[in-house]
Amino acid sequence: MTGLVTAGALAARLARAGCVAADDEAAELLATTDDGAALEDLVRRREQGEPLAWLVGATTFCGRRLAVHRGCYVPRGQSEPLARRAADVLPAGGRLADLCTGAGAVAAHVAGAVPSAVAVGTDLDPAALACARANGVRAVRADLAGGLAGGVFDVVTAVAPYVPTADLAFLPSDVRRFEPLAALDGGPDGCTTLRRVVEAAARLLRPGGTLLVELGGDEDEVLAPTLLASGFASWSTWHDEDGDLRGLAARRD
Numbered sequence: 606m607t608g609l610v611t612a613g614a615l616a617a618r619l620a621r622a623g624c625v626a627a628d629d630e631a632a633e634l635l636a637t638t639d640d641g642a643a644l645e646d647l648v649r650r651r652e653q654g655e656p657l658a659w660l661v662g663a664t665t666f667c668g669r670r671l672a673v674h675r676g677c678y679v680p681r682g683q684s685e686p687l688a689r690r691a692a693d694v695l696p697a698g699g700r701l702a703d704l705c706t707g708a709g710a711v712a713a714h715v716a717g718a719v720p721s722a723v724a725v726g727t728d729l730d731p732a733a734l735a736c737a738r739a740n741g742v743r744a745v746r747a748d749l750a751g752g753l754a755g756g757v758f759d760v761v762t763a764v765a766p767y768v769p770t771a772d773l774a775f776l777p778s779d780v781r782r783f784e785p786l787a788a789l790d791g792g793p794d795g796c797t798t799l800r801r802v803v804e805a806a807a808r809l810l811r812p813g814g815t816l817l818v819e820l821g822g823d824e825d826e827v828l829a830p831t832l833l834a835s836g837f838a839s840w841s842t843w844h845d846e847d848g849d850l851r852g853l854a855a856r857r858d
């Protein structure tokens with residue numbers, strides 16, 4: 606039945622609804638179902654702004670196809686540099702703790718790139734934990750690092766909520782309407798959870814271990830006192846192609 610719908614017509618419809626990558630999205634939706642009514646339902650939901658990854662049940666992250674369950678934060682391309690850095694610094698047989706793992710994208714990439722590694726993800730959201738497990742990640746329900754052993758991890762990663770509460774209003778309306786607030790809201794200065802991540806990482810990491818976090822704005826400066834007080838004497842940051850701050854790497858002394 607979907608043969609009656611051409612990729613071009615579907616892409617034009619998605620473009621009219623504001624989808625930027627309409628051709629790619631049309632191809633993904635067409636590949637999802639052979640049933641015309643089911644396709645129409647998916648297209649209508651996409652036109653309403655529901656994330657494509659929820660509709661097709663998957664996204665691509667660091668070249669890997671990952672399951673994304675409805676209700677779960679959709680892993681972003683902007684987090685790929687963090688995942689690749691984690692894989693680069695993790696020694697063979699090393700241990701990774703991926704706090705705020707969501708669908709488990711970072712942990713799944715690291716586990717795939719360093720097969721001898723031991724990776725564990727934590728999250729508070731049962732939907733995220735189920736999704737991470739579907740992606741092969743050992744995922745435990747915890748408030749950040751609660752319950753994880755201290756001093757044994759080589760790398761701690763976190764794509765934690767870091768949007769300042771007042772800036773949530775400026776996120777794309779689809780993100781605000783569909784994606785979980787608990788995945789995004791970083792509190793008054795964006796760093797409420799990030800400060801706790803830094804403190805947790807100081808406990809989890811062995812000396813010489815690496816903390817990698819995603820952040821934005823001037824959050825590196827906001828986090829500096831917490832980093833210093835937690836035993837991270839030096840750190841570096843990376844930026845995206847627009848020059849915006851995207852991540853911070855710190856070494857545990």
Ligand SMILES: C[S@@+](CC[C@H](N)C(=O)[O-])C[C@H]1O[C@@H](n2cnc3c(N)ncnc32)[C@H](O)[C@@H]1O
Nearest residue numbers: 678680705706707728729730733748749764788
């Ligand atoms: C921005 S999403 C990132 C998910 C994933 N790391 C990724 O990059 O796709 C943040 C995640 O942190 C989780 N989260 C928020 N606060 C948390 C906490 N205190 N402890 C554990 N997980 C938390 C949310 O449920 C959400 O899945």
